Amino acid sequence: MIGRLAGGVAVLAVLAGGAFWMLTRPASLSDETLAALSAHEGDAQAGEAVFWAAGCASCHSAPDLAPGAAPEHRMVLAGGRSFPSDFGTFYAPNISPDVEHGIGGWTLPQFAHALLQGVSPEGAHYYPAFPYTTYTHATPEDIADLWAFWQTLPADATPSRAHDVGFPFSFRRGLGLWKLLNLHDDYATPAFDDAELARGQYLVEALGHCAECHTPRDAIGGLERDQWLAGAPNPAGQGRIPALPPEGWTAFDIAAYLESGFTPEFDTAGGEMADVIENMSRIAAPDRAAIAAYLVALRSSPNP
Amino acid sequence: MFRYLSAAALAAAMVLPTLAQAEEPTDPNVNARHALMQLYAYNLGVLGGMAQARMDYDPELATEAATAIYHVSMAHADRMWPEGTEVGATADSRALPAIWENRAEFDAAAQALTASAESAMGSVGTDLASLQAALGGIGQNCSACHRTFRQPE
Structure with a gap:
């Protein structure tokens, strides 16, 4: 699949070099x-x-x-x-x-x-x-x-x-x-009117890049935005990155996890997520609460 | 005839995996390790519940829980971690081969947990802020060991 796609890209470059050059030109600010x-x-x-x-x-x-x-x-x-x-x-x-x-x-x-x-x-x-x-x-x-x-x-x-x-x-x-x-240009999920949810959306979708691991990818490595935060294979090896929000977790549970690394069952984050906690434990508490609120809001309308 | 054979094959295919699973009980070492982790979680639930204001701060109960964590950490008998009980080698294990490749670091991580639990025993009864600080220290040690030596789910 990837080989065929790569072949397709090469052929396109030869046949339509000019168009390719225009289409692939790096954008300016x-x-x-x-x-x-x-x-x-x-x-x-x-x-x-x-x-x-x-x-x-x-x-x-x-x-x-x-x-x-x-x-x-x-x-x-x-x-x-x-x-x-x-x-x-x-x-x-x-x-x-x-x-x-x-x-x-x-x-x-x-x-x-x-x-x-x-x-x-x-x-x-x-x-x-x-x-x-x-x-x-x-x-x-x-x-x-x-x-x-x-x-x-x-x-x-x-x-x-x-x-x-x-x-x-x-x-x-x-x-x-x-x-x-x-x-x-647009977010993967619809805009929120609520200020806390909008802040959470910004932190997750603009800065936190949670989706990079928690959303599955297609054959060319693009995020499958219709499977937003639905969980994905672990790119670093065995195992699976879980869907967000984790089943049964409240917003409080999520915020507490991002601060302390403790799950509601008092297991601790391992793997890549332990390192994410090192960052998230250093952001402001209202920001952790906003991330949690956004994730819980997805539960009512997962995978837009 | 062919029909009987395929029926037999189908029956075997359905039964054999079940038998294979039944023949592989969880290794007693892995069970013991999981039991220790549950005892940690049970007592961390008390300290964490107070730290996160899910329950009222109770200095006596906090000290009791920290003491239990300390004793559980002292039960980290070497024989619970024999070679051949890593992930993939035995059912239900998420222990990474790194434990046996770098045993000295693994043992040092266990000792660091004991040290933080010992210090927590003396401090969690002082006030809520001390409990929160002590829990942070214990949590760092849980996490450091898990990220290096446990396979993520």
Whole structure:
């Protein structure tokens, strides 16, 4: 299936090179977004809250980071963790403020371009192992705050490791087609009028990227949005990532779990989720409650 | 004739998996491990219930629960974790091979839990804030061990 699809992509490139080139051209930030970025004065303290909610450290901290390590260690974004997938193995790059090996030489619009559209300063598409299909919903204000916080992070000189991805996936231009299918302007679930639910939706669908693991993927690795948070095979190996919200859990249970790592039965989070708790335990309590409220609201109308 | 044979084959296909399951009872070591985990959860339910304000803070009950957790952690007999009881090798086990590949780290994780439970015994009766801090310490140790040595569900 993937081989046939890849063949299809290659043939399309030959037959309709021009059209392909147009379709796969990396998008630019809108004037509106650029204006919002420059109008907002970045607040590093608010940016720290965005940092934990967006879970940057889970992928970009060093692979040998000890469980339960102090926050100052989680803030060293040296990269190097590996992410095996059907398409090859991705290695999280160094995104610390180091000028040579990290992203210390970037500007705020370049940072926003990467997060909102998955495009590098050189104009190349990023692989969607970087969850920009989620971050695309983030507000320019949150991104400006996050960038202000970034300037307070320690630089690290670890060189980034190249991804181990074979042809045709090594041909990044083709990701433009993938983005046409998978980079959505709208949320996966309908908008909420209630302020807490709307906040929870923003935290889950724009920053928290819960769906990256909790939603199943199609043959080309796109999220099946009609199976939103319905549970999925574990990309990291055996086992299954559960559906959200877990059966029988109240909003209180979910918020308590995100804070403490304890399930209602007083088991503890293991696997990848233990690391997610390290981030979620550092966001504000009302934000954890908002995430819980949003997830419980999905129970009445799962899989829109 | 063919019909009888296929009926027999069908019957065998339906019965054999059942027999295979019945022939593989859970290893007593795995059962003992699960029993320990249930005792942890039972007592953490008291500390967690108070920490999360699901129940009133009761210093005596909290101390009792922390003491129980400490004693359960002391029952972490090595013989409960023999080789060959990892996930896939025996029914119901989620123990990762990492336990036997890195036994020293596993034993150190168990000792860290005992140490945090011992300190909790002395502090959870002081006030709710002390209980919350102590529970956080115990929870870190539960989680650290589970993420390294237990297969996620």
